[in-house]
Amino acid sequence: MSDDKKNPFEEAYHRERKTRRRAEQLLEDKSRMLHQRNQELEQINHQLLSQQASMLKQEKLATLGTLAAGVAHEINNPLAFVTSNISALDEYHSAYHSLYKLFKDIESDLMQDKQERLQTLVKQLDLEYLDSDLPHLMKQTLDGLDRVRKIVLSLRNFSRSQEGDRDFTNLNEGIESTLQLVQSELKHGIDVVLDLKELPKIYCNPSEINQVILNIVVNASHALKDRPNPTIKISTNADDKNVLITIEDNGIGMSAETLNNIFVPFYTTKPIGQGTGMGMAIAHKIISEHHGSIDVSSEINKGTCFSISLPQHEKSY
Amino acid sequence: MKGVIFNVLEELVIETSGMEAWNNILAATGYEGIYTSGDSYPDEELFALAAEICKVLNVDLATVIGIFGEYLFDQLDARHPVFVQQSSDLRSFLVSVDTVIHGEVLKLYQNPNLPRFSYRDEGDTLVMNYTSERKLCILAEGLIRGAAKRFNADVDISHPVCMHDGADHCQLNVRFK
Numbered sequence: 001m002s003d004d005k006k007n008p009f010e011e012a013y014h015r016e017r018k019t020r021r022r023a024e025q026l027l028e029d030k031s032r033m034l035h036q037r038n039q040e041l042e043q044i045n046h047q048l049l050s051q052q053a054s055m056l057k058q059e060k061l062a063t064l065g066t067l068a069a070g071v072a073h074e075i076n077n078p079l080a081f082v083t084s085n086i087s088a089l090d091e092y093h094s095a096y097h098s099l100y101k102l103f104k105d106i107e108s109d110l111m112q113d114k115q116e117r118l119q120t121l122v123k124q125l126d127l128e129y130l131d132s133d134l135p136h137l138m139k140q141t142l143d144g145l146d147r148v149r150k151i152v153l154s155l156r157n158f159s160r161s162q163e164g165d166r167d168f169t170n171l172n173e174g175i176e177s178t179l180q181l182v183q184s185e186l187k188h189g190i191d192v193v194l195d196l197k198e199l200p201k202i203y204c205n206p207s208e209i210n211q212v213i214l215n216i217v218v219n220a221s222h223a224l225k226d227r228p229n230p231t232i233k234i235s236t237n238a239d240d241k242n243v244l245i246t247i248e249d250n251g252i253g254m255s256a257e258t259l260n261n262i263f264v265p266f267y268t269t270k271p272i273g274q275g276t277g278m279g280m281a282i283a284h285k286i287i288s289e290h291h292g293s294i295d296v297s298s299e300i301n302k303g304t305c306f307s308i309s310l311p312q313h314e315k316s317y
Numbered sequence: 318m319k320g321v322i323f324n325v326l327e328e329l330v331i332e333t334s335g336m337e338a339w340n341n342i343l344a345a346t347g348y349e350g351i352y353t354s355g356d357s358y359p360d361e362e363l364f365a366l367a368a369e370i371c372k373v374l375n376v377d378l379a380t381v382i383g384i385f386g387e388y389l390f391d392q393l394d395a396r397h398p399v400f401v402q403q404s405s406d407l408r409s410f411l412v413s414v415d416t417v418i419h420g421e422v423l424k425l426y427q428n429p430n431l432p433r434f435s436y437r438d439e440g441d442t443l444v445m446n447y448t449s450e451r452k453l454c455i456l457a458e459g460l461i462r463g464a465a466k467r468f469n470a471d472v473d474i475s476h477p478v479c480m481h482d483g484a485d486h487c488q489l490n491v492r493f494k
Contacts, residue, residue, distance in 0.1 A: 024354045025396065028425060035424045
């Protein structure tokens, strides 16, 4: 049988089968493309959500900054006169104490009736206890006021928005000098490992950046208390656009909640009176004002790593 | 089981025994025989068709599945040539099956219920551990033979451990000569 005599239905069957395969191939190609687009969209969506979360956080911090400035201003004025008055009262107490001491010295020389009247009054008013307790009360009050003063100062530092004294700075030098300052904190067997690569000078406020380093290193030293082989590793590096600083410790690490709130003003895990909760908030503010970024990752019982990126100024050299 | 497997089985029967034979097999099993490559169909349907083919051709199931595996490889290669093209030799192709090829299948189809392969390199032998609820190790062997032909590789395939003998996996040793 020649090819011309082929069963027409069979020919049509094969043709249809080829058509179907092509249609199925087309469907598969489109499905693959759809999958790829979907993945791209998911990635973009993830980035958007992350940026949105970051923006919300920035906005929250900015609002807190404004609030902090207002609170600092409002507290500062009454704080000034309360501190001044308490200092004056402390001096008045010295005068009163001298008078009471004189009375005690000459008590026996007084006529008996006057002596009895005075002793009755001293007893009624419990003047002996008042005289001994007043110095403690004054000291505690002055200490409390000093704490309030420091908190207000932190608030003002947090809320201030000014370029300050900026200059072209080698951050490695700043890190080394900051470490000198915290020598006493690092005495308890903490090993500090430096891996400082050559950096271009960047235009920044060196004392502010040093303050950031200091806050992180001090926190790291607290996280390393009673830990085996306590180590803080500080490394610096630079790419085409940024200078990068990482400060890593093998301390107790942070919970997810602490990590989430670390840059929120007044958030602290330290006992009352041992930390204002402003250190990391100020660090974040400083880095943001330098148009940089500060990120932190942490794992319980493994340690914490801060990564700071600061842009190299166009004029850097 | 994906429809494409049924499509290829149909092509094999029609190519070797004619359209009438395929129609008879479908009539005997009671299935409609409408299979779309991207859709999924019950495994039992494939096994029943294979059993019927055994009866018609008067050969055992393992032989049918083995021959089908080789033929399936050629047909899948014709449909998706990129996977063979991106492998330099048989060994790298076989190693890419579990991650690259099955990875692509997973992108296209939900719950394709793919077999799992793990590999161990023993010099001239690639040990492939096969695990699947379907226990289609003979089909896998046929596919490997098809791949070996495609790559012009001279191999011996042995099957010392088998799920059909009660093991939790099958071991396919591909020895390169």
